[in-house]
Amino acid sequence: MLSPLKNISRFLGIDTAKEKYRYGIDPQFGYTSQEKIPDHWVKTTCGYCSVGCGMYLGVREGHAVAVHGDSDHPVNHGILCPKGLTEHHFIHSKDRATEPLLKIKGRLRPVHWETALNTLVDRFVRIQRNYGNQALGVLSTGQLVTEEFYALGKLVQLGFKTTNYDGNTTLCMSTAVAGYKRSFGSDGPPGCYADFEVADCIFLVGANIADNHPILWDHLRKNTSRTLIVADPRLSKTAMLADLYLPVKPRSDLTLINGIMKILIDAGKIDRIYIARHTHRFEELVSHLKKYSLDFVSEQTGLPRDLIKKVAHTYGDAKAGLIAWTMGVNHSTQGTETVNAINTLALITGNIGRPGAAPFSITGQCNAMGTREAGFTSSLPGYRKFENLQDREELARIWKVPVEEIPQERGWAYPDIIEGIVKGKIKALWILATNPFVSYPNQELLKDAISRLEFLVVQDGFHPTPTTEVADLVLPAAMWGEKEGTYTNSERRVLKVNRAVDPPGEARSDFDIFLEIAKKLGVSNALFSGWKKPRDAFEEWKTVSQGRLCDYSHMTYEAIEAQGGIQWGGERLYTNGEYPTSDRKARLWAVDGCSEPEPPNDRYPFLLNTGRTVEHWHTRTKTGRIELLEKMSPEAWVEINPEDARQLKIRQHEVVRVASQRGEIPKVAVRITSTVPSGHLFIPFHYIEACANNLTVSEFDPISREPNYKQCAVKVEKLSFAERGGF
Ligand SMILES: Nc1nc2c(c(=O)[nH]1)N[C@H]1C(S)=C(S)[C@@H](COP(=O)(O)OP(=O)(O)OC[C@H]3O[C@@H](n4cnc5c(=O)[nH]c(N)nc54)[C@H](O)[C@@H]3O)O[C@H]1N2
Numbered sequence: 104m105l106s107p108l109k110n111i112s113r114f115l116g117i118d119t120a121k122e123k124y125r126y127g128i129d130p131q132f133g134y135t136s137q138e139k140i141p142d143h144w145v146k147t148t149c150g151y152c153s154v155g156c157g158m159y160l161g162v163r164e165g166h167a168v169a170v171h172g173d174s175d176h177p178v179n180h181g182i183l184c185p186k187g188l189t190e191h192h193f194i195h196s197k198d199r200a201t202e203p204l205l206k207i208k209g210r211l212r213p214v215h216w217e218t219a220l221n222t223l224v225d226r227f228v229r230i231q232r233n234y235g236n237q238a239l240g241v242l243s244t245g246q247l248v249t250e251e252f253y254a255l256g257k258l259v260q261l262g263f264k265t266t267n268y269d270g271n272t273t274l275c276m277s278t279a280v281a282g283y284k285r286s287f288g289s290d291g292p293p294g295c296y297a298d299f300e301v302a303d304c305i306f307l308v309g310a311n312i313a314d315n316h317p318i319l320w321d322h323l324r325k326n327t328s329r330t331l332i333v334a335d336p337r338l339s340k341t342a343m344l345a346d347l348y349l350p351v352k353p354r355s356d357l358t359l360i361n362g363i364m365k366i367l368i369d370a371g372k373i374d375r376i377y378i379a380r381h382t383h384r385f386e387e388l389v390s391h392l393k394k395y396s397l398d399f400v401s402e403q404t405g406l407p408r409d410l411i412k413k414v415a416h417t418y419g420d421a422k423a424g425l426i427a428w429t430m431g432v433n434h435s436t437q438g439t440e441t442v443n444a445i446n447t448l449a450l451i452t453g454n455i456g457r458p459g460a461a462p463f464s465i466t467g468q469c470n471a472m473g474t475r476e477a478g479f480t481s482s483l484p485g486y487r488k489f490e491n492l493q494d495r496e497e498l499a500r501i502w503k504v505p506v507e508e509i510p511q512e513r514g515w516a517y518p519d520i521i522e523g524i525v526k527g528k529i530k531a532l533w534i535l536a537t538n539p540f541v542s543y544p545n546q547e548l549l550k551d552a553i554s555r556l557e558f559l560v561v562q563d564g565f566h567p568t569p570t571t572e573v574a575d576l577v578l579p580a581a582m583w584g585e586k587e588g589t590y591t592n593s594e595r596r597v598l599k600v601n602r603a604v605d606p607p608g609e610a611r612s613d614f615d616i617f618l619e620i621a622k623k624l625g626v627s628n629a630l631f632s633g634w635k636k637p638r639d640a641f642e643e644w645k646t647v648s649q650g651r652l653c654d655y656s657h658m659t660y661e662a663i664e665a666q667g668g669i670q671w672g673g674e675r676l677y678t679n680g681e682y683p684t685s686d687r688k689a690r691l692w693a694v695d696g697c698s699e700p701e702p703p704n705d706r707y708p709f710l711l712n713t714g715r716t717v718e719h720w721h722t723r724t725k726t727g728r729i730e731l732l733e734k735m736s737p738e739a740w741v742e743i744n745p746e747d748a749r750q751l752k753i754r755q756h757e758v759v760r761v762a763s764q765r766g767e768i769p770k771v772a773v774r775i776t777s778t779v780p781s782g783h784l785f786i787p788f789h790y791i792e793a794c795a796n797n798l799t800v801s802e803f804d805p806i807s808r809e810p811n812y813k814q815c816a817v818k819v820e821k822l823s824f825a826e827r828g829g830f
């Protein structure tokens with residue numbers, strides 16, 4: 104292994120002896136990514152997105168002062184995006200949560216950990232005694248380490264004995280999870296990043312990787328002989344890079360996929376042997392697709408007939424076709440069925456389990472996968488099924504507990520927990536590492552729900568955040584750079600994150616907090632016997648995952664670190680065409696598209712689309728405190744088409760009001776741009792100051808319970824002279 108110093112040198116081709124004098128400038132991007140020369144570097148993994156880039160965190164006198172990419176890492180080969188490159192900047196920011204705070208006489212006041220955790224256990228247990236165990240709800244995240252997810256799942260389900268536990272991953276990945284389960288019998292993205300390098304056809308559906316998975320783009324860029332197809336109603340940065348851009352009508356992806364399948368079946372460009380050997384219900388699919396004439400598909404999707412044909416044949420003719428999707432598909436009331444259609448298209452063309460061929464859900468948060476694998480949310484640990492007695496028995500045997508202790512069905516999903524509060528069923532809530540007061544749809548409803556709680560605990564690395572501010576108890580958590588464990592990235596690669604610096608003040612790692620709570624609850628021996636460090640949880644998780652699709656039993660921390668991560672399930676899943684279903688076959692789905700839940704109308708004539716930008720991470724608790732990123736993207740904006748702006752007499756950069764039936768953004772600056780079609784608006788959801796989720800609708804996918812974030816009806820209003828502040 105080369106030292107980090109030599110790594111950079113090799114990358115740049117510069118002389119190591121002189122290099123130490125050049126450290127102030129980040130050689131790859133030309134701006135400073137450190138304030139001081141580190142006295143040592145700690146190898147780790149980026150804590151933002153699911154790409155999972157390898158990096159080194161530079162430390163000087165106990166402070167994180169620099170980062171640089173790991174040039175030996177198979178994911179990113181030394182490159183980092185702007186968020187990764189500035190990641191050390193949030194660690195020592197002044198708003199870190201440093202002490203437990205308890206609301207006493209209406210004000211949050213510092214208390215000792217002892218008092219904080221005794222209060223948490225007392226209140227939770229008392230509320231559960233009064234209203235039943237299920238009156239405690241827990242909302243977690245995709246941003247803890249897997250060891251923490253595993254510990255939290257055990258603590259919540261076996262310790263507090265509530266199943267009303269879910270992650271913010273339901274705002275994000277639950278659709279892909281449900282879609283994979285319904286098609287293949289298990290969750291688990293089948294593809295890998297190398298597929299982007301070798302596919303002949305790459306079809307991105309509702310995925311803006313240039314902004315949101317920038318280093319993935321680096322894999323795609325290496326593939327010079329591919330055709331890149333992008334379907335997105337908005338001409339995103341990624342769409343601009345496409346060979347074939349499909350400005351689909353929102354929510355028409357399912358119809359488009361059905362149309363493509365019909366064309367390929369009619370042209371015989373399908374894999375009949377694969378279909379016969381490895382799938383079910385092909386005949387049903389064929390008869391279902393009869394109505395998907397080219398005219399119908401063209402009318403429904405808004406795409407020209409020739410373009411649809413061209414896309415179908417490009418995918419159908421490809422030796423290896425990759426379809427990757429993200430939130431443009433998942434964030435919809437029909438997301439799961441759209442995922443099923445995508446999987447079905449891949450299956451009937453045999454585009455799965457081979458290099459370059461996969462239906463690939465790109466994940467979002469750094470460890471969205473960890474909670475899916477280990478976290479007790481939509482599956483039991485190790486992708487075991489709640490409803491399967493054999494799975495429950497196996498888990499009970501490993502844990503040496505009676506099988507009755509293992510829940511037989513999952514509890515409420517995130518939106519149902521929120522509705523459960525409104526209905527008076529949930530009385531206490533524990534929120535960890537998520538910030539719903541920016542990220543949850545329909546903020547009015549959320550505020551109403553939270554105000555009805557008897558006790559709210561928020562565990563976060565920052566205070567104040569919009570969510571910690573309303574808590575009864577705030578638990579200060581160590582964050583990335585301050586704790587150890589593993590993340591799993593989008594290609595199932597298990598990666599190591601390491602502690603480089605101490606957490607600020609009295610902040611503790613989520614893991615230590617869980618262990619301490621278990622002690623107070625009197626379940627420490629039963630759940631976490633002998634556990635002191637994340638490594639202890641990892642060892643147990645290896646046993647629990649053994650023999651499952653996500654098998655970690657062959658991994659060690661040392662091997663993960665040395666190899667730049669290890670993919671569970673190997674490079675690709677389903678290479679032999681066998682699926683984890685009762686008869687080893689995958690299911691083909693015949694489904695129809697339906698319209699969005701809240702189409703524009705006379706009062707609210709615009710369709711609002713929401714999403715992201717490269718500089719910011721979600722609710723900006725981290726990136727909003729990093730000067731460079733904040734300066735690059737300091738305020739929210741609304742994108743509007745030039746034609747619509749002309750009609751409304753709105754000028755470039757004018758400040759306007761945007762409102763829906765549920766709420767409004769009182770002021771937001773206009774960007775007139777033809778990247779959005781006429782009749783559409785786009786607002787990034789990162790900014791509490793102009794919170795897109797004041798507008799979004801409380802509509803959820805009936806199967807996955809994921810919110811319909813990408814379409815709701817809104818209006819735009821000019822501000823009066825007085826509202827504009829007299830100019
Ligand atoms: N910079 C940055 N990177 C991130 C994140 C971040 O906050 N900031 N978050 C991470 C997380 S958790 C996630 S989940 C991913 C999300 O990554 P993406 O899914 O790429 O992000 P979004 O911008 O939410 O949505 C993607 C696209 O869906 C399009 N879309 C909207 N409606 C439709 C439709 O009906 N059909 C189609 N085909 N497309 C549609 C939008 O126009 C948008 O361009 O990003 C991850 N990476």
Ligand SMILES: Nc1nc2c(c(=O)[nH]1)N[C@H]1C(S)=C(S)[C@@H](COP(=O)(O)OP(=O)(O)OC[C@H]3O[C@@H](n4cnc5c(=O)[nH]c(N)nc54)[C@H](O)[C@@H]3O)O[C@H]1N2
Nearest residue numbers: 275536537538542562563564580582713721722724788812
């Ligand atoms: N309108 C609209 N809304 C959306 C979306 C959209 O596209 N449009 N996207 C949705 C999606 S895909 C997602 S994933 C969600 C994301 O929404 P959130 O999960 O609410 O967003 P984050 O800002 O990542 O919140 C993470 C919180 O955890 C804290 N934190 C970070 N690390 C740690 C840690 O190690 N321990 C603890 N205890 N706390 C920590 C951070 O300070 C922050 O407050 O937003 C969803 N909301």
Ligand code: SF4
Nearest residue numbers: 149151152156184187
């Ligand atoms: S692409 Fe994602 S994992 Fe890589 S540096 Fe950027 S934010 Fe971090």
Ligand SMILES: [Mo]
Nearest residue numbers: 274275467468
């Ligand atoms: Mo996400």
